[in-house]
Amino acid sequence: MSDALLDVQGLTVMSGRGSVVEDVGFKVAQGQVLGLVGESGSGKTVTCRAVIGLLPTGSLAITKGSVRLEGQELVGLDPLAMGKVRGRRIGMIFQNPSSHLDPVMRIGDQIGLAVRHHIGLSRREARAHGIELLRQVGIPDPAARIDNYPHELSGGMRQRAMIATALACDPQLVIADEPTTALDVTIQAQILRLLLDLRDKRGLAILLITHDLGVVAQTCDRIAVMYAGRIAEQGDKRRVLTSPHHPYTAALIRCQPASGGGQGVLPTILGQPPLVGAMPPGCRFHPRCSRMQPRCREVVPPLEAKGDGSEAACLYPIEAPVLEFGR
Amino acid sequence: MSAPLLEAQDLVVQFRGSGGTVRAVNGVSLTVRPGETLGLVGESGCGKSTLGRAMMGLTPLSGGSLRFSGEAVESRTAWAALRRQTAMIFQDPLNSLNPRLTVGETLAEVLRVHGKVPRAGVAGRVAELLTMVGLRPEFAARRPGSLSGGQCQRVGIARALAIEPKLVIADECVAALDVSIQAQIINLLIELKERIGLALVFIAHDLALVRRLCDRVAVMYLGRIVEEGPTEQVFGRPLHPYADALIRAIPEIDPDRPLPEAILAGEPPSPLRLPAGCALHPRCPRAFADCAGGQPPPLLPVEGREVACLLYRPASVPA
Numbered sequence: 001m002s003d004a005l006l007d008v009q010g011l012t013v014m015s016g017r018g019s020v021v022e023d024v025g026f027k028v029a030q031g032q033v034l035g036l037v038g039e040s041g042s043g044k045t046v047t048c049r050a051v052i053g054l055l056p057t058g059s060l061a062i063t064k065g066s067v068r069l070e071g072q073e074l075v076g077l078d079p080l081a082m083g084k085v086r087g088r089r090i091g092m093i094f095q096n097p098s099s100h101l102d103p104v105m106r107i108g109d110q111i112g113l114a115v116r117h118h119i120g121l122s123r124r125e126a127r128a129h130g131i132e133l134l135r136q137v138g139i140p141d142p143a144a145r146i147d148n149y150p151h152e153l154s155g156g157m158r159q160r161a162m163i164a165t166a167l168a169c170d171p172q173l174v175i176a177d178e179p180t181t182a183l184d185v186t187i188q189a190q191i192l193r194l195l196l197d198l199r200d201k202r203g204l205a206i207l208l209i210t211h212d213l214g215v216v217a218q219t220c221d222r223i224a225v226m227y228a229g230r231i232a233e234q235g236d237k238r239r240v241l242t243s244p245h246h247p248y249t250a251a252l253i254r255c256q257p258a259s260g261g262g263q264g265v266l267p268t269i270l271g272q273p274p275l276v277g278a279m280p281p282g283c284r285f286h287p288r289c290s291r292m293q294p295r296c297r298e299v300v301p302p303l304e305a306k307g308d309g310s311e312a313a314c315l316y317p318i319e320a321p322v323l324e325f326g327r
Numbered sequence: 328m329s330a331p332l333l334e335a336q337d338l339v340v341q342f343r344g345s346g347g348t349v350r351a352v353n354g355v356s357l358t359v360r361p362g363e364t365l366g367l368v369g370e371s372g373c374g375k376s377t378l379g380r381a382m383m384g385l386t387p388l389s390g391g392s393l394r395f396s397g398e399a400v401e402s403r404t405a406w407a408a409l410r411r412q413t414a415m416i417f418q419d420p421l422n423s424l425n426p427r428l429t430v431g432e433t434l435a436e437v438l439r440v441h442g443k444v445p446r447a448g449v450a451g452r453v454a455e456l457l458t459m460v461g462l463r464p465e466f467a468a469r470r471p472g473s474l475s476g477g478q479c480q481r482v483g484i485a486r487a488l489a490i491e492p493k494l495v496i497a498d499e500c501v502a503a504l505d506v507s508i509q510a511q512i513i514n515l516l517i518e519l520k521e522r523i524g525l526a527l528v529f530i531a532h533d534l535a536l537v538r539r540l541c542d543r544v545a546v547m548y549l550g551r552i553v554e555e556g557p558t559e560q561v562f563g564r565p566l567h568p569y570a571d572a573l574i575r576a577i578p579e580i581d582p583d584r585p586l587p588e589a590i591l592a593g594e595p596p597s598p599l600r601l602p603a604g605c606a607l608h609p610r611c612p613r614a615f616a617d618c619a620g621g622q623p624p625p626l627l628p629v630e631g632r633e634v635a636c637l638l639y640r641p642a643s644v645p646a
Binding site: 039040154155156157184185186187188189190192193196211212213214215216217218219237238241242251252253255256257263264265266267268269272273 | 370371475477505506507508509510511513514517518533534535536538539540558559572573576577578579580581582583584585586587588590591594
């Protein structure tokens with residue numbers, strides 16, 4: 001995958017208390033959907049903010065690693081040049097559309113802002129472009145909706161409007177941070193379908209950040225599982241979900257209530273994820289791991305390629321397929 | 328079958344706003360039996376939380392009646408009796424605890440107000456409650472700020488158990504937690520249900536969790552119950568088109584199952600302007616002419632459960 005559109009390598013983000021993201025690497029090719037999965041505090045949102053250069057200044061900073069978009073290094077780019085990448089070549093969709101759309105600005109003006117700034121369209125052209133985008137994201141009666149304020153739209157429609165703003169400048173990559181978490185399941189299915197359709201039509205690459213393995217299973221091509229700031233495992237979606245090598249991946253899949261669909265007690269992961277500044281030595285998962293060996297307390301496991309194309313960071317990985325989806 | 332613990336008849340809860348009146352709960356009848364777990368599911372705005380609160384008297388009723396342990400709940404004393412025997416677990420574990428009280432003080436307050444144990448026995452009972460929810464007794468000295476989300480929710484459950492309730496209403500009590508922690512809390516509820524025979528109303532939008540935990544499930548859409556019955560029956564073969572759509576929309580972790588095609592078209596209408604007839608008909612893939620007019624379809628028994636849909640209208644009832 002040397003032709004990766006987005007190539008992240010050895011990315012490390014430090015806060016005052018310690019590393020929040022450590023040595024994270026992944027690639028996204030054109031037309032591909034990569035799911036970045038993890039629990040809260042695993043560093044998935046910080047990773048995506050680092051990619052688009054939106055880390056809060058002063059408290060978090062990239063200390064190592066590289067982020068390349070089509071070969072162009074984004075780490076260390078000056079703010080002006082980064083501003084030309086963000087919004088233009090990388091679009092962003094956030095969890096809560098209400099807090100990422102300007103409440104006192106009409107939908108059309110918010111879409112228009114980006115295209116007038118980045119592409120230099122006239123006011124009239126921007127409006128026509130905006131109506132077309134709203135139509136593409138499935139908003140009914142777009143010519144009227146374009147003059148609405150965000151509060152006049154429902155939650156699902158607001159999320160569609162935000163997707164339209166993210167697509168305004170025809171980006172190559174869209175980073176979607178929990179885009180459906182705030183939505184109801186039937187609306188979630190509609191939005192995920194929309195993202196996949198846009199991928200098919202425009203050849204978009206999508207970096208989808210989510211805590212929901214069900215969403216990943218239905219939408220992604222590849223998965224990267226994060227735990228405590230590091231990548232625990234990554235690979236083809238099918239491989240990772242059906243034959244995980246990392247004990248954390250396997251445990252995370254098992255404790256999803258949807259697995260198997262049955263009744264009664266769920267398998268759990270003991271304890272809770274560590275906090276920044278109090279990371280355990282060695283493998284960060286070892287205090288909660290059922291396969292822990294003494295060496296796990298001392299050695300940081302490197303991310304190693306497995307025979308089936310997956311990569312896992314575990315000294316004692318699971319080799320045989322352990323999970324089945326009988327149906 | 329044992330006598331019902333809580334019976335709700337035709338409950339109506341209305342909210343008046345500048346745009347008009349919203350019937351958040353629109354004629355709901357429901358029973359909860361001792362030791363039973365009832366799941367209340369539906370999308371946001373369907374009235375499930377309002378129904379849960381109304382069943383505890385936390386939201387005034389605009390119509391309908393409640394019976395608790397066979398007694399009508401009408402007088403002030405009857406409401407007080409209901410509240411002494413029911414408890415609630417809330418969604419946000421941190422914000423539902425007083426940040427300035429230690430965990431022990433929070434639990435002791437409940438024990439004192441309800442006069443559950445003599446003063447000398449309070450500390451012992453606090454330790455017992457903490458142990459029951461899987462926390463070490465030393466947690467009594469901690470404040471909510473120093474606890475994780477899962478630990479806070481355990482304290483919330485301990486507080487609910489402190490009054491030795493017959494019925495607990497849990498409103499989205501794991502929605503704010505990570506999956507690995509979610510599973511721990513669900514297992515705790517399963518264990519408590521088996522050990523102390525707690526009756527539980529579990530309000531959730533996560534249907535997979537409801538399937539794990541609940542004996543019966545009621546599916547709500549825009550203030551009404553559209554299907555209610557034993558969990559395995561409803562999940563195994565949902566009859567109401569809305570229940571069917573909701574269950575099919577659960578994202579399963581099966582890499583071979585593609586994203587379902589458009590499950591339900593459009594979005595729920597504004598509760599201020601409910602469509603005539605069945606509220607689902609503008610979105611329903613199986614709607615026919617009769618669905619669009621008249622009264623909303625009533626809940627009628629079909630295949631061991633109750634369904635409010637004209638598709639299952641018995642032949643003897645005229646259209």
